[in-house]
Amino acid sequence: METLRWQDHTLYLLDQTQLPLTETYLTCTRWPAVADAIRCLAVRGAPAIGVAATYGAVLGAQKIAGETTDAAAFGDRFLAVCDALEGTRPTAVNLHWALARMRDVAAAALKTDSCTAVVGRLEAEAMRIDEADREINRRMGQFGAAELAQLGRPLTILTHCNAGALATAAFGTALGVVRALHAQGLVRMVYADETRPLLQGARLTTTELAADGIPVTLITDNMAAWTMKTKGIDAVIVGADRIAANGDTANKIGTYGVALLAAAHGIPFYVAAPVSTFDRTLEDGTGIPIEERAADEVRQCGGLATALPEISVFNPAFDVTPHEYITAIVTEHGVLHHPDSQVLHEFFRKEGI
Structure with missing residues (x-):
């Protein structure tokens, strides 16, 4: 079983509410689906929540970049997505830590890059957080x-x-x-x-x-x-x-x-x-x-x-x-x-x- 997998701009989450009898994966192509999965405990555990939320932020950024090329508008809307994801579980600090990293990457990239390029930087950061979690646990x-x-x-x-x-x-x-x-x-x-x-x-x-x-x-x-x-x-x-x-x-x-x-x-x-x-x-x-x-x-x-x-x-x-x-x-x-x-x-x- 995989807790989560990022593939082809889509986040696949193991629905842990269905375990142990059924192994089912949620297909998340939009950030609200990730927020719902965190809120209902389909994905749970502080580190997993943090990793999932970073990919949720990427999905949000992808949608925003498809609707605006204005850096200021992108930044405001991206912060709103991060705030919504952060509000799903108030106790787990890994969630807040991971989204803070995503906010920092977006803020820095928006100074010089196009909105589309910012999405790429955010995806790369999410993948770094994902891989780092695996190594940290070992x-x-x-x-x-x-x-x-x-x-x-x-x-x-x-x-x-x-x-x-x-x-x-x-x-x-x-x-x-x-x-x-x-x-x-x-x-x-x-x-x-x-x-x-x-x-x-x-x-x-x-x-x-x-x-x-x-x-x-x-x-x-x-x-x-x-x-x-x-x-x-x-x-x-x-x-x-x-x-x-x-x-x-x-x-x-x-x-x-x-x-x-x-x-x-x-x-x-x-x-x-x-x-x-x-x-x-x-x-x-x-x-x-x-x-x-x-x-x-x-x-x-x-x-x-x-x-x-x-x-x-x-x-x-x-x-x-x-x-x-x-x-x-x-x-x-x-x-x-x-x-x-x-x-x-x-x-x-x-x-x-």
């Missing part, structure tokens, strides 16, 4: 595997939601680490939380791992504590949608609870995320916007009602894990142990990022 996997391999035995790992190839352009963040460990014969078992209410762990993570021959066992979210106590969990590893300057990390709802359980059982808790996931404009996690989604995602399961339609629902898509509960953050530049404001500041200063 490097992250290597760093994370080297870190966890120090435990010196095949590991039993617990993960939450889906931070695999389906959440990125390829390979994955948290599951990229798992894949790299598996290649070394160091994975005994992966326990995957089902991840209510949309079951990304059940539908996506187990499907990915099983396809790669990686041993996986599915559990419901409320089994995590007992699984930690009885199944010898060696480590927890998850992805991230936004990381504040002090290391506080937003990820799929339920991650905070898993971190608390890991701390209670003395199990190391790892986050795997590219540096594009860090939002250093936010001092701590209290500033991270938390998306709230439709009530029927909770009132229903698989289209079947599980609660009365008039029942009130609180449905945050993400929660924030305080940095004190994070053993380390794995990035494509290395591993940040015991992340806090000082550790992150020194890391970014040293890397010149």
Whole structure:
């Protein structure tokens, strides 16, 4: 399965809402189709959202260039497309980072190039972001595997939601680490939380791992504590949608609870995320916007009602894990142990990022 593919000025997106039973691809020739796919979670996972949005911006630029040769008009309309794409998912910072790059490329190119040429520059930038994500994930996997391999035995790992190839352009963040460990014969078992209410762990993570021959066992979210106590969990590893300057990390709802359980059982808790996931404009996690989604995602399961339609629902898509509960953050530049404001500041200063 491919998460996404750019071919002949068209973006093909794997419709992840149809998994695991049906492998269907959406054909996006206009930017609103990409926005809809991001909004409805046909494409999801912070890195994948960012990559998809850049191609959506290219589709928008293609349409605009076909309707105007005026640079100022092109620029204004292109910014509106980027703003609309950016509004589809408020929590995942990779989306904002990727579109900021596209805005910068357009602004620079419009000073000297024709509108048609600007489209070409935007397409080239989107393809660079796509390819970079693939390479970044492989490097992250290597760093994370080297870190966890120090435990010196095949590991039993617990993960939450889906931070695999389906959440990125390829390979994955948290599951990229798992894949790299598996290649070394160091994975005994992966326990995957089902991840209510949309079951990304059940539908996506187990499907990915099983396809790669990686041993996986599915559990419901409320089994995590007992699984930690009885199944010898060696480590927890998850992805991230936004990381504040002090290391506080937003990820799929339920991650905070898993971190608390890991701390209670003395199990190391790892986050795997590219540096594009860090939002250093936010001092701590209290500033991270938390998306709230439709009530029927909770009132229903698989289209079947599980609660009365008039029942009130609180449905945050993400929660924030305080940095004190994070053993380390794995990035494509290395591993940040015991992340806090000082550790992150020194890391970014040293890397010149």
